[in-house]
Amino acid sequence: MENSRPIDLALLVQHKLRLTRSKQLLPELAVLETLFDCLFYSSMCKEESDLTRVTVTLINPDNPDPAPPANLVPERWSCIAFDRKIPMTTKSLAKLSKAADPSSTSLAVYFDDKGRLYVWGMIDQAMHYQNFLNYESDMYSEQPGLFQVAVSDIGTLHVFFDYELLATLKQNVLVKRYLDVLTIGPISKMIKKNADFLKVALRTYIDQVHPTEQYTEWEEFLDGLWIQTFSRLLLKIQNYQHGGAILIAPDTIDLDVKYKIHYDRLAQALIAHAKASIDQYVVENRIYSDFKKGRRSVARNTYQKETELFFHKKGTADEIKGAISFIASQSCVDGVILFNESMVANGFGAVLRSKKMPRKIFVSNTSTATPKSLVPHDPKHYGTRHRSMISYCWNHPSALGFVISQDGEIRAFSKIEDKLIMWENIKTQQYKTSRSGRRNQQ
Known part of the structure; x- marks a missing residue:
């Protein structure tokens, strides 16, 4: 889909969230649009001459792990909370991205009762997630939160639900399907x-x-x-x-x-x-x-x-x-x-x-x-x-x-x-x- 904007990605994610029938509180469309707008413009920001590359997870600080598995493996993720909530802005994301390498860390973000987004902590052990995606490991476990968003380049956002890539927004193009040409055709x-x-x-x-x-x-x-x-x-x-x-x-x-x-x-x-x-x-x-x-x-x-x-x-x-x-x-x-x-x-x-x-x-x-x-x-x-x-x-x-x-x-x-x-x-x-x-x- 050409000439797409963050709002188009927000609509797609909202539809996906409704299909999951999650018992957790789901964000309104305005919250999702604000989230993707912020991430989209953050991808154009620089911190110490480096472009912002970061992964965020939408996760509730009051109940970050609502359904833990019976058997917890040592390398499972955990949330490390800040002593105070940080308003989610392009500036704060650019600054925090220097301490949150997407290959190992995700930023924990959520919204208040007025729909304002904030960063409340960090999630570790992300390298195991990346290793599975890149065929470096056969082991995988459930991912935290409602979904993850990775900022990989200027104007490029990838939305994941667990290990499912829902969509990618590349500047003005929304990619909802990747072709599996290596196994079909x-x-x-x-x-x-x-x-x-x-x-x-x-x-x-x-x-x-x-x-x-x-x-x-x-x-x-x-x-x-x-x-x-x-x-x-x-x-x-x-x-x-x-x-x-x-x-x-x-x-x-x-x-x-x-x-x-x-x-x-x-x-x-x-x-x-x-x-x-x-x-x-x-x-x-x-x-x-x-x-x-x-x-x-x-x-x-x-x-x-x-x-x-x-x-x-x-x-x-x-x-x-x-x-x-x-x-x-x-x-x-x-x-x-x-x-x-x-x-x-x-x-x-x-x-x-x-x-x-x-x-x-x-x-x-x-x-x-x-x-x-x-x-x-x-x-x-x-x-x-x-x-x-x-x-x-x-x-x-x-x-x-x-x-x-x-x-x-x-x-x-x-x-x-x-x-x-x-x-x-x-x-x-x-x-x-x-x-x-x-x-x-x-």
Whole structure:
């Protein structure tokens, strides 16, 4: 939705709050509008030459934790109250944002009986929330308050209900849906095809080492592992705020690769991690079966084996994380990061030499790029990085390109039949619906 304003975001959030049927006091529309107005204009403020980046949680100070779970984990959030309430203004938010890194902290805000907003404390342990969103952790718990709002850039607000991204206001554009192109549609098919190296290695491993396991039961796990890894790579590049591009191509035709390398560690680490996951599952399943049969203890050798596999799996996960960081940092050099179809990094700082440009491209508002979802655009309206990727993918139909803008926008490009299609507003983080998040309270 173009030409949107904070009031449009307020209306959307009000509708969502009503659907939740919460027993808590819900804010009036005027309160929500004031909240988003304040955050929107705060995003344009600077404190000590830095732009304001902050996350706030709308949470009642009189009852911040109305329904705590039965089992409290050590890393669960807590509220730390100030000795006095601070009026919520652009100035106070800019000042407090220096002490409230969004990666670890959220500001607790609420409203009085006259609808005036104030900051009353801080909420800790937010890094676990961010780790889950960015596929760095499989563990998640319920989030505090009614909802969270993150200010990530100038005029950019993200509204979360638990682990559900409700909407994003980007200056004057309200994004209510992110396209899951990595799991649905033609981009997903290409990505999964590029994971064949992983599937071939694991099929052989299962046949040789775990013949009682069915490969088909692990295929979905392997697809998910690769898609999560690729999402993490895109997110890591996005976080540099430098801009960058990834090209997956079968050859180096029309490419001038400034820094040629052969880095297959990411691919090998994925294979090792998948093997470790299967090994651990088999041993754990054996232990579980023994207990079902009435056995009351675990054999010493089995316990040692399970422990060894646990740490080996963790080690391979850390290796994947390190390989992702190694590759992502190469995006800070102007040019494209180049992968082959087996996801071996073959260089960075690559220049795309294709010159022929399509007269128009088609922007898809669905992951599947159905004919009705395609909107024609003039490619000349985009910047140099986008135009070079458009030209290359137009001339090389087997190529798949991703461009990450300095403002964090991620776009995908591929030629489907006779059309060059672009996808934007791509889902890269691990979102869940609020309802599913509540089922797994810790």
